[in-house]
Amino acid sequence: MADAAKGEWLSTACNLCYANCGIQVQVGGEGDRHITRVKGDKNHPASRGYTCNKALQIDYYVNGKDRLTSPLRRRDDGTFEEIDWDTAITEVATKMAAIRDEHGGDKIFRYGGGGQGNHLGGAYFSSVRAALGMKYQTNALAQEKTGMAWVMGRMFGANVHGEVHDAQAVVIIGKNPWQSNGYQRARVMIRQIAKDENRSLIVIDPRRSESAEFADYHLAVKPGRDSWCLSAMIAHIIQSDLVPEDWHAEHTSGLEAVRKRFADIDVDAYAEYAGIEPALLKEAAEAVGKAETAASYEDIGLQMAPHSTLNSYLNNLLMMVTGNFGKLHTMAPLTQLVGPFFGFDDVGEEDEDGYEQDYRKSPVTGARIVSGLVPCNTVPDEILTDHPNRYRAMWIESGNPAHSMADSTKWREALRALDLVVVMDVAMTETAREAHYVLPSPSQYEKWEATFFNFEFPKNVHHLRPPVLKPVGNVLPEPEIHARIMDALGVIDPAELAPLKKAAKNGLKAYSAAAMEYLGANPGSFKYLSYILYRTMGAALPEGAEAAALYWGATQRYAMAHEKSLRQAGFEGDGPELALNLFKAILEGHSGVVFAEDNIEDSFEKLRHADNRIHLNVAEMLDEVDGLSDMQDLVEAQDDYDFVLAAGERRSYTANTIIRDPEWRKSNDAISMAVHPDDAIGAGIKDGGKAKVVTKAGEAEVLVAYDDRMRQGTLSLPNGLGLLYPNAQGKDELQGVSVNELTSLANKDKFFGTPHHKFVPARLEAM
Structure with a gap:
């Protein structure tokens, strides 16, 4: 310290x-x-x-005042009592094992495993999951990103990211990076593009956001009609002969199927239906089609809108039709240290017509599983049933689904119906209040921690961070909690690990040799590798850095799979030595380490498909494109709800629910509902006045802020509010509006259950 x-x-x-x-x-x-x-x-x-x-x-x-400082156990009356760690670990392990033995480990569900910056601790859960025979899980990514992940799996079989920092034409859709960041140095990049007359920034957003105000082309799409906007852009490019035919002949399959679906689209009609002047849309499309390089970045404004999965397909298709892959400053496949971030084992094989076959489903509702994640919106229905395969217990780590998932009321009902709920977290969250056991961990600045969001190209970076503060109270880091649960489950005899502990005292090289020998002799132990490393490697690591043990396995796998990328990043050594050099660099690189440097020429070798081509013909999505010709909104207009609420806007002082203390906010902008002045005046509501917003799911009293950047007919509430937090007298008070009291489990994408949080039919009433 x-x-x-x-x-x-x-x-x-x-x-x-x-x-x-x-x-x-x-x-x-x-x-x-x-x-x-x-x-x-x-x-x-x-x-x-x-x-x-x-x-x-x-x-x-x-x-924060609601920091957890001791393990808690729920009493019969619903209150909590402090207990010691031995009691907490023994009781949790015993009860989880009992559910496994009676009902099967697949009835124990996991939610979470890391937030914006804390992924390292969650990685140690893999051993507990194996010991309990768990099968199903989800996290916040299944609330927004699984449609995009499935599209990437079908088209590329790789995690693909746009090089927006240097592309000549940059498309930002469903995102306001000026406020939400989302990629490195966001505001610097936006200013650089705006100042460069040779570059174009295209922002697709219903609102004239801060980012849109810098744009060369702001396509102010009507909420829910992104698919018509993107389809019109693709159609204009195809119909204007801006498709690089030679590039497609060499690198893609399925172009003719795509061309057939877009060749007859009435671009002007689609643009007008999307609420965009046709000439402006065509100019923006041509800026992409004629640019030497183009890249796009999409986010939840697109992914949580109607046609969610189709939107992600069309966004990627726009880049691929114009040939923006496999060359510098376009779209690129990523080399990742831990991961891949999205796995593609759940993506089924395609039949000869381009339709997917044989994919995984959840046990009760039959919901589609992508990247190992059950759709969040289906989880309550997987519990609130008498189905024999219903989930009976839930292990929740660094997540707050009782607040952050659609229809919070039903999520709370589902949690209360479970036999056992265990929550690991830093604060007494809304979800922790529903738990049977609450296991406290240090904050992200009181332990060794890391983030596995590594999305940079050509140089990718990883950052392992030592603590800067001492932990508060009687808390344990997540790897230690998981290891103690494993000890209590008695999966591995401690005496069996003694030789590895002894080898660690002689340094990393000696430990590596001993670990390789142990794993070779005990291949069944691989599923418990995180536990074995954590319990045996400490003597070879800096003091207190046992949580970094996981990197031994990660760097070994990475060096074998990506030797070229590692060597180009400047690492040397042969065999295990190469991996150890990376491991040491990560341990010592407190400001982050470049672990990969890739060549754009190798992009096509990283595609999952055996032919090393980009597959444009995702048949299910092209069928959806056909359906757009009806010019019908996916979410039908409702007479009683004449506004569209965008639930969960990112603003200067919102950060999901990571900071719970309301004192951090420096303006009412962080809590108010944005309304176009004409809409508010028409409803008799003053700037700064109170109003009621009503949806089918619920209603809330809100503070109104006039914002002429809003499109008329739309409302916007920020994310991360509606939290219970102690006031000056120590009594919990509700801070702001929880948007998920207003959202519905039923308003979701038909493919992967992504909620339509950016299109919630609503009514605005004066107070």
């Missing part, structure tokens, strides 16, 4: 959004418990000193 009197700057990372910018902090204050100063870390290879206003507020996360 740092000596606060010296004002030492310590390297770590911001945990408030996907970008996880490298930052440096000073600690001090009462008990040396506070992060007193924050600045960008210029030594971080990806963020390079950049940070936004949110990072300056992370002390509110570290020192």
Whole structure:
């Protein structure tokens, strides 16, 4: 830990959004418990000193009043009592094992496993999952990203990311990076494009967002009609002969099937239906089609809208039809240290017509599983039933589904119907309040931690972070909790691991040799590898860094699979030595390490398909394109609900629910509902006044803020509010509106259950 009197700057990372910018902090204050100063870390290879206003507020996360400081057990009357760790571990392990033995391990469901910045601890759950025979899981990614993951699996079989920083034409859809970041140095990049007359920024968003105000082309699409907008752009490119035929002949399959579906689309009619001037849409399409390089970035504004999966397909198709893959500053496949982030084992094989066959489903509702994740919107229905295969227990780690999933009321009902709910978290969340056992962990700045969102090209970065503060209270890091559960389950005899512990005392090289020998002699132990490494490797690691043991296995696998990328990143050595050199660099690189440097020429070799081609003919999606010709909204208009609510906008002072303390917000903008002035005046509502917003799922009293950047007929509420938090007297008070009290499990994508949070029919009433 740092000596606060010296004002030492310590390297770590911001945990408030996907970008996880490298930052440096000073600690001090009462008990040396506070992060007193924050600045960008210029030594971080990806963020390079950049940070936004949110990072300056992370002390509110570290020192929230609702921090958990001791294990808790629910009493019969619903209140909680503190218990010691031995009791908590023994009872949880015994009860989980009993459910496994009576009903089968597949009846124990897992939710979560890491938030924006804490993925390392969740990775150790793999051993517990194997020991309990668990089969089904989900997390917040299945609330927004599984449609996109399935599309990438079908088209590429690889995780693909846009090189938006250097592309000549950049398409941003369903996202306002000025506020939500989402990629490195977002505001710097937006300004750079705006100043460069040779580059084009195309923003597709119903609202004239801060990002849209910098755009060369702002396509202010009507909510719910993104598919018509994207289809019109693709059709215009095809009909204008802007398709690079030679490139397609060499690198794709299915172009003719695509051409057939788009050749007769009435571009003007589709543009007008999407609410966009046809000439403007055509100009934007041509900016992509004629650019030497183009890249796109999509996010939840697109993925949580009607036609969610189709939207992701069309966004990728726009880039592929124009040949923007496999060359610098376009779309590129990623080399990832841990992962891949989205797995594609669940993607079925295609028949000769391009339709998928033989895919996994959930046990009760038959919902489609993608990347190993059950759709979040189906989970309550997988529980609230007398079906013999219903889930009976849930293990929730670093997640708050009782607040963050659609129809919070039904999620709470489902949690209360389970035989056992165990929550691991930092704070007393809305979900923790529904648990039978609450197991507290340190904050992300009080333990070794890492993030597996590594989406950079050609140089990809990983950042393992040591703690900068001491833990508060009687808490344990997640790897230790998982290891103690494994000890209690008695899966491996501790004496069996003694030789590995002994080898660790002689350093990493000796340990590696002993571990290879052990695994060779005990192949069945691979499923418990995270536990074995954690329990045996400590002596070979820096003091207190046992959580980093997982990297031994990760770097071994990575070096074998991506030797070229690793060597091009500057690493040397033969065989296991190459992996160990990467392992050491990660341990010592407190500002992050470049672990991969890739050649764009190798892109097609990284595709999953045996022919190393991009598969454009995703037949299910092309059928959906045909259906757009009816010009019918997927979510039908309702007389009683004449507004569309976008639930969960990112603003300057919102960060999901990572910071729960309302004091961190510096303006009412963070809690108010944005309404176009004409809409508010028409309803008799003053700027700053109160109103009622009503949906089929519920209603809420809101503070209204006039915003002339809003499209008329639309409303917007921020994410991350509606939390219970102690006031000055220690009594819990509700802070803001929880948008998921207004959303529905039924309003969802028909393929993968992604909720239509950006299209919630609503009514606005004056108070």
